[in-house]
Amino acid sequence: xxxxxxxxxxxxxxxxxxxxxxxxxxxxxxxxxxxxxxxxxxxxxxxxxxxxxxxxxxxxxxxxxxxxxxxxxxxxxxxxxxxxxxxxxxxxxxxxxxxxxxxxxxxxxxxxxxxxxxxxxxxxxxxxxxxxxxxxxxxxxxxxxxxxxxxxxxxxxxxxxxxxxxxxxxxxxxxxxxxxxxxxxxxxxxxxxxxxxxxxxxxxxxxxxxxxxxxxxxxxxxxxxxxxxxxxxxxxxxxxxxxxxxxxxxxxxxxxxxxxxxxxxxxxxxxxxxxxxxxxxxxxxxxxxxxxxxxxxxxxxxxxxxxxxxxxxxxxxxxxxxxxxxxxxxxxxxxxxxxxxxxxxxxxxxxxxxxxxxxxxxxxxxxxxxxxxxxxxxxxxxxxxxxxxxxxxxxxxxxxxxxxxxxxxxxxxxxxxxxxxxxxxxxxxxxxxxxxxxxxxxxxxxxxxxxxxxxxxxxxxxxxxxxxxxxxxxxxxxxxxxxxxxxxxxxxxxxxxxxxxxxxxxxxxxxxxxxxxxxxxxxxxxxxxxxxxxxxxxxxxxxxxxxxxxxxxxxxxxxxxxxxxxxxxxxxxxxxxxxxxxxxxxxxxxxxxxxxxxxxxxxxxxxxxxxxxxxxxxxxxxxxxxxxxxxxxxxxxxxxxxxxxxxxxxxxxxxxxxxxxxxxxxxxxxxxxxxxxxxxxxxxxxxxxxxxxxxxxxxxxxxxxxxxxxxxxxxxxxxxxxxxxxxxxxxxxxxxxxxxxxxxxxxxxxxxxxxxxxxxxxxxxxxxxxxxxxxxxxxxxxxxxxxxxxxxxxxxxxxxxxxxxxxxxxxxxxxxxxxxxxxxxxxxxxxxxxxxxxxxxxxxxxxxxxxxxxxxxxxxxxxxxxxxxxxxxxxxxxxxxxxxxxxxxxxxxxxxxxxxxxxxxxxxxxxxxxxxxxxxxxxxxxxxxxxxxxxxxxxxxxxxxxxxxxxxxxxxxxxxxxxxxxxxxxxxxxxxxxxxxxxxxxxx
Numbered sequence: 001x002x003x004x005x006x007x008x009x010x011x012x013x014x015x016x017x018x019x020x021x022x023x024x025x026x027x028x029x030x031x032x033x034x035x036x037x038x039x040x041x042x043x044x045x046x047x048x049x050x051x052x053x054x055x056x057x058x059x060x061x062x063x064x065x066x067x068x069x070x071x072x073x074x075x076x077x078x079x080x081x082x083x084x085x086x087x088x089x090x091x092x093x094x095x096x097x098x099x100x101x102x103x104x105x106x107x108x109x110x111x112x113x114x115x116x117x118x119x120x121x122x123x124x125x126x127x128x129x130x131x132x133x134x135x136x137x138x139x140x141x142x143x144x145x146x147x148x149x150x151x152x153x154x155x156x157x158x159x160x161x162x163x164x165x166x167x168x169x170x171x172x173x174x175x176x177x178x179x180x181x182x183x184x185x186x187x188x189x190x191x192x193x194x195x196x197x198x199x200x201x202x203x204x205x206x207x208x209x210x211x212x213x214x215x216x217x218x219x220x221x222x223x224x225x226x227x228x229x230x231x232x233x234x235x236x237x238x239x240x241x242x243x244x245x246x247x248x249x250x251x252x253x254x255x256x257x258x259x260x261x262x263x264x265x266x267x268x269x270x271x272x273x274x275x276x277x278x279x280x281x282x283x284x285x286x287x288x289x290x291x292x293x294x295x296x297x298x299x300x301x302x303x304x305x306x307x308x309x310x311x312x313x314x315x316x317x318x319x320x321x322x323x324x325x326x327x328x329x330x331x332x333x334x335x336x337x338x339x340x341x342x343x344x345x346x347x348x349x350x351x352x353x354x355x356x357x358x359x360x361x362x363x364x365x366x367x368x369x370x371x372x373x374x375x376x377x378x379x380x381x382x383x384x385x386x387x388x389x390x391x392x393x394x395x396x397x398x399x400x401x402x403x404x405x406x407x408x409x410x411x412x413x414x415x416x417x418x419x420x421x422x423x424x425x426x427x428x429x430x431x432x433x434x435x436x437x438x439x440x441x442x443x444x445x446x447x448x449x450x451x452x453x454x455x456x457x458x459x460x461x462x463x464x465x466x467x468x469x470x471x472x473x474x475x476x477x478x479x480x481x482x483x484x485x486x487x488x489x490x491x492x493x494x495x496x497x498x499x500x501x502x503x504x505x506x507x508x509x510x511x512x513x514x515x516x517x518x519x520x521x522x523x524x525x526x527x528x529x530x531x532x533x534x535x536x537x538x539x540x541x542x543x544x545x546x547x548x549x550x551x552x553x554x555x556x557x558x559x560x561x562x563x564x565x566x567x568x569x570x571x572x573x574x575x576x577x578x579x580x581x582x583x584x585x586x587x588x589x590x591x592x593x594x595x596x597x598x599x600x601x602x603x604x605x606x607x608x609x610x611x612x613x614x615x616x617x618x619x620x621x622x623x624x625x626x627x628x629x630x631x632x633x634x635x636x637x638x639x640x641x642x643x644x645x646x647x648x649x650x651x652x653x654x655x656x657x658x659x660x661x662x663x664x665x666x667x668x669x670x671x672x673x674x675x676x677x678x679x680x681x682x683x684x685x686x687x688x689x690x691x692x693x694x695x696x697x698x699x700x701x702x703x704x705x706x707x708x709x710x711x712x713x714x715x716x717x718x719x720x721x722x723x724x725x726x727x728x729x730x731x732x733x734x735x736x737x738x739x740x741x742x743x744x745x746x747x748x749x750x751x752x753x754x755x756x757x758x759x760x761x762x763x764x765x766x767x768x769x770x771x772x773x774x775x776x777x778x779x780x781x782x783x784x785x786x787x788x789x790x791x792x793x794x795x796x797x798x799x800x801x802x803x804x805x806x807x808x809x810x811x812x813x814x815x816x817x818x819x820x821x822x823x824x825x826x827x828x829x830x831x832x833x834x835x836x837x838x839x840x841x842x843x844x845x846x847x848x849x850x851x852x853x854x855x856x857x858x859x860x861x862x863x864x865x866x867x868x869x870x871x872x873x874x875x876x877x878x879x880x881x882x883x884x885x886x887x888x889x890x891x892x893x894x895x896x897x898x899x900x901x902x903x904x905x906x907x908x909x910x911x912x913x914x915x916x917x918x919x920x921x922x923x924x925x926x927x928x929x930x931x932x933x934x935x936x937x938x939x940x941x942x943x944x945x946x947x948x949x950x951x952x953x954x955x956x957x958x959x960x961x962x963x964x965x966x967x968x969x970x971x972x973x974x975x976x977x978x979x980x981x982x983x984x985x986x987x988x
Contacts (some may be wrong), residue, residue: 036389038344040834042841045303047341048103050362050390051096055108058386059364060091061120061168061228061294061352063128070096070105070362070388071128073118077369077382081162085133089114093121093130093139095146103360103390109146112139117160120169120228120294120352122178124210131167131180133160136208154212159186163372165203165225165242173231174413174441175448179207179218181226181239184270191215201270205229205237205256219256222264222271228294228352229256230311232326233406234437234468235413235444238284238333240292240313249806251292253285253311253324255332257502258447258475259509275545277508279573282501285324285335289803291316294352294364297326299405302359303393308405311335312361314350317805319343321353321363331467331502336894339837341391346827347384361391409441416445424449428457431473436466443472450479459490462507470494471503478510488516492523496535504538511542517549524555533564540567544574553581557588560609565601572605579613586610586618593625593634603637607644614645620653627657635661636669642676650682662688662706668953671705678709686710693721700728701917704740708747717748722757729761729769736917736956742769745776752781759788763795768915770798777810786811786818794825804830836901843974844894847981856983859976867980873987888985896981914938916948916956 039047051059051072058075065071076090085091093112096105111128112118121130127140128148135156139148160166165183173179184203190196197215204220218237221244229239237256244252246266254262261274262281293316301308311324321341327334343350343365352364365388368381412430415423427449430442443461446454454476461473474494477487491511499507511520520543524536536559543549551574559571575581589606592598610619626638639661642654661673662685674692677685692698692706707721717725728741742765745758755776765773774793780786790811793799799807804826811819860867861876871877871884887896913927916938926938936948972980 036387037348039389040342040344040838041391042340044394045391046394047389047391050103050388051105051108052387053385055096055105056094056386056388058367058369058382059094059351059388060118060366062354062362062364062388063121063123064354064356065095065123065128067357068098068101070098071111071121071123071130072096072364072388073115073120073130073132075117075366075369077367079162079370079372081372082133082160085116085160085162089116091115091118091132093118093128093148103356103358103392105388111141111146112137112148112151117162117164117166119164119167120171120180122170122172124172124178129154129170129178129210131169133166134158135167136170136178136180136212138210138212152212154210155189155206155208155215157187157189158182161185164370168227169229171229171231173207173237174233174235174409175416175445176210177207177448178210179205179229179237181205181229183225184221184223184267189215189217200273202261202274203270205239218258219260219262220271220274221254221262222267223252223262226254227292230295230297232297232309233409234440234472235409235447236333236468236472238295238297238311240295242291244283245286249289250286251290252283252287253292253295253313253335255282255284255502257281257471257505257509258478259512260505275509275512277505277512277541278501280501281505282332284333285337287313287315287322287337289806290318290320291805293350294354296354297405298323298355298361300355300359301402301405303361303391305402308402310338312340312353312355314353314363316349316351317803319345319348319350321350321361328468330500331471331506332500339841342834343389347381348386356390363389363391365389406437408435409437412438412441412445415442416448419449424451424454428454431457431461431464431469436464436469439464440466440468440472443469443476447472447476447479450476450481452480452482452484455480455483455487456490459487462490462494467500467503471506474503474506474510478506478513480513483510483514483516485516485519488514488519492519492539495538496532498534508538508542512545515546515548517543517546520546521549521551521555533562533567537567537570540570540574544577553578553584557581557584560585560605561588561602568601568605569608572608575609576612579616582610582613582616583618586622589622590625593629597631597633600633603633607637607640611641611644614641615649620651624651624653627654627661632666632669635665636672639669639672639676643672643679645679650680650684654680655682655684659685659688662692667699667702668950670702674702674705674709681712700732700734700737701740704728704737704744708740708744711744711748714747714749717745717750717754722750722754726757726761729758729765729773734915734917736915738766738769739772739915742772746772747775750776750779752785755780755785756788759785760792762789762792765796765798767798767801770796771802774810778813780814780818783815783818786814787821790818790821794822799825800829800832840894840897840901843897843978843981844892847893847897847978847985850975851978851982851985853979853983853986855976856979856981856986859972859980860983864972864976884984885987888988891984893981893985896984897977900977900981914956916953918948918952 036047036049041047056072056074058077060073060075062070062072072094074092074094078090080088080090092110092115095109095111097107098105099107115132118130118132121128127138130137130139135153135158138152138154140150141148142150158167166185167180167182169180170178182203184201186201188199192213198217202220203223203226205218205226207218208215223241224243227240227242229237231237239254239256241252241254244250244264246264260281261271261276263271293314295311295313298307298310298312307323309326311326313322313324315322319342323338323340325336325338327336341363347368348365349367349370350363351366354362356362365386367386368384412427415427427442427446431439433439443458446458458473458476462470464470477483477491491507494507520539523539524543543551556571556574559567560575562568575585592602610622613619623638623641626634629635658673658677662670665673677689689706689710693703693710695703711717725741725745728737732738758776762770762773777789780789807822807826808819860873873884916926929937929939935950938946938948
């Protein structure tokens with residue numbers, strides 16, 4: 001065994017080689033001392049270095065071994081693609097040992113070398129299971145020398161590119177199965193006998209037995225990179241995901257439901273052909289753009305008994321670990337984010353967090369080496385080593401006399417592992433236990449056994465008072481290889497009731513797995529009280545995907561015309577999957593075109609149904625009739641269909657009515673007609689677009705939209721067009737006009753002179769237009785242009801609306817000096833945000849002890865802090881934002897403080913601000929108060945209401961930021977802020 005000792009225990013060698021090695025060691029580990037870098041923690045906690053160079057160099061993810069042992073994936077510090085990783089096999093798994101139990105690892109051995117990219121692992125029955133592309137490995141040290149001489153890839157077929165969005169894990173579920181994550185890189189996964197499990201591009205969660213048998217996908221997704229998972233005591237799977245949302249980016253925590261297919265609108269091709277139950281699966285928490293990595297539930301309570309069941313999450317980009325409070329929310333969960341740890345080292349990248357046996361936390365920092373998968377790294381910095389830190393209570397290793405989180409569920413999992421008839425019988429009895437947590441665990445334990453004799457008990461559990469038990473019971477029924485008619489009837493009966501989305505999915509998935517189309521089709525075709533619209537919608541969705549069901553157009557077209565809008569919309573989505581139904585749909589809908597004014601809902605459903613099939617003759621005929629109709633609502637439908645289709649094969653019959661629309665449509669309709677024309681890219685319409693662009697008497701907004709339609713993405717801008725756009729950015733007060741100008745500039749191929757003209761304007765742009773304009777920086781040809789943008793960007797007030805990693809990314813193609821110009825401004829903004837985060841952790845407790853509601857009432861009524869500008873309590877204030885008269889009934893002190901400190905993070909639904917452009921050239925930023933058939937009633941920031949005719953609205957953009965500005969906490973003294981929050985809490 002080759003041992004590497006910590007620097008403080010080195011003895012100087014007499015040979016010169018030893019002296020050289022020691023000097024290298026001192027230099028390479030200079031960034032990680034025994035005390036470690038500064039780490040911000042809550043009061044009462046301390047950090048120490050558990051492992052640093054030379055024991056570990058670039059630790060990635062870690063897992064506990066036997067007591068005093070830690071297995072760590074350790075990177076060589078090289079950024080390689082797939083072929084490079086295959087050829088060099090540069091990375092390794094280390095075994096660290098803490099010989100004296102002081103929490104510091106003194107020894108390291110190479111447990112397994114020549115690995116591609118080891119990310120995670122679990123120690124189970126004398127073997128280490130490790131995720132390292134292209135699969136899951138079983139590593140065994142049979143002779144006890146600290147080196148795994150036996151290697152077996154128990155599951156393979158997972159693609160990778162070297163950017164880290166590949167296999168992570170595995171993790172041991174209480175049911176005894178191994179689960180792991182895989183990114184959206186493609187896979188072709190087979191059982192040991194060669195049977196294909198699944199092939200495709202979806203990311204997701206997978207599982208198998210420890211011997212590599214019974215491989216399954218648990219949930220699949222369009223997301224970029226599921227990073228890690230952990231399990232509740234009841235067996236539910238939660239985990240972190242990078243790039244679940246794309247516009248704007250959102251990194252999330254997901255509740256991974258069995259059979260769930262999780263969508264991302266710009267990557268739907270990744271899940272093509274997969275069975276889907278819901279259009280949108282529920283999301284537990286959205287962090288925004290932070291690049292989440294490892295996560296772990298906290299179980300012991302040694303650091304704080306109240307933290308049992310909290311999910312600790314490491315953030316790769318922001319050097320943070322957040323503590324997420326877990327709250328049941330029906331059948332699923334919601335999380336409250338708490339600040340826990342911030343590593344004060346800009347080049348640190350936190351990759352994992354885990355609980356040690358003594359209840360302390362281990363936090364893994366991989367250092368500065370990783371670049372090709374990191375949106376915030378401009379260059380690899382392998383000289384900046386990582387380390388592993390230990391977080392403890394001050395003055396102790398932590399202790400707790402409270403039971404471990406979820407220990408009362410252990411009995412259910414023990415029975416599942418036994419799996420014999422008496423154990424199964426006992427589990428069915430536990431389904432009716434008075435403690436919902438025990439019943440919940442029992443149902444999920446039965447899911448792992450999938451015994452048909454338990455089906456009737458599980459059907460009864462579908463009516464359990466606790467929605468979590470219902471969810472697990474449906475999961476268990478969905479794992480059965482077959483279901484008898486009684487169980488199917490039970491699921492169908494539950495399908496007819498009220499259900500939240502998580503439970504709705506799990507019941508629908510169980511029926512999909514049952515593959516009994518007869519009862520489903522009968523329920524759709526036979527009248528009866530069970531045929532509620534919700535039931536029909538769910539049954540229709542299942543039947544449309546069941547290989548044993550034969551839906552025909554006559555089953556679905558009547559529902560398309562039904563009175564229930566949700567069911568009718570679902571029918572439209574099903575119809576859209578059948579090209580052969582288009583003639584029947586067109587024939588059925590044609591008579592409606594003869595009506596004076598078909599309903600807007602019917603026309604909207606028509607758009608949904610025909611949009612994928614614009615090449616179908618009956619659809620092209622229908623679109624031609626819509627465009628040529630004298631009825632404006634029908635014309636709009638035609639424009640919508642073309643705008644959404646992205647067709648590049650225009651029908652000659654469409655050209656004349658589109659050209660006429662550009663010249664004669666109402667000003668409020670021209671933007672939509674322009675979108676249709678832009679989608680077609682028909683040269684025959686370029687003349688009409690050019691005339692609109694050059695019409696100096698026409699509304700600026702229409703000229704800009706015409707220019708956008710005329711200029712193809714990536715095309716060069718004429719000097720005249722560029723000057724017009726720059727003038728709009730410089731002079732126009734209209735947010736919509738500036739946004740459109742910035743969008744065109746961001747898409748165009750600007751030359752060097754044009755870039756230099758745009759650069760100084762960056763400093764004055766708002767958040768919307770700045771986000772569009774920043775796209776051009778990546779095409780800057782040299783450092784001079786890059787520095788011009790960086791200098792202006794550093795002065796931009798809107799810079800604070802961006803994550804540091806986003807700014808690093810836009811400068812990634814330029815010399816490092818360009819980003820260095822803007823970096824100080826980003827650090828200042830980050831420091832201000834850190835200060836507000838710290839306030840958010842401290843102030844809620846002070847509200848209770850120091851806040852005075854009576855004084856807070858006076859703060860509000862006198863308008864201090866500008867609260868009354870947008871908010872009303874009783875008769876005081878304006879009703880632009882949410883009415884706060886009963887805010888204390890639904891929001892905690894922390895919630896209220898978060899809305900003040902981070903107003904754009906929690907915009908109340910239906911109170912989003914909009915930038916509205918009118919046909920007469922006016923523009924306003926306002927909140928929509930009421931939506932009427934022919935108009936909108938809006939309120940501006942002063943509280944002034946006005947009615948805006950829809951026909952006069954040229955464009956309306958939803959703003960991603962709140963009308964309530966950042967920094968209101970600075971407008972009040974701290975006592976005033978505490979008093980104000982105390983008053984708001986008293987408003988019930």
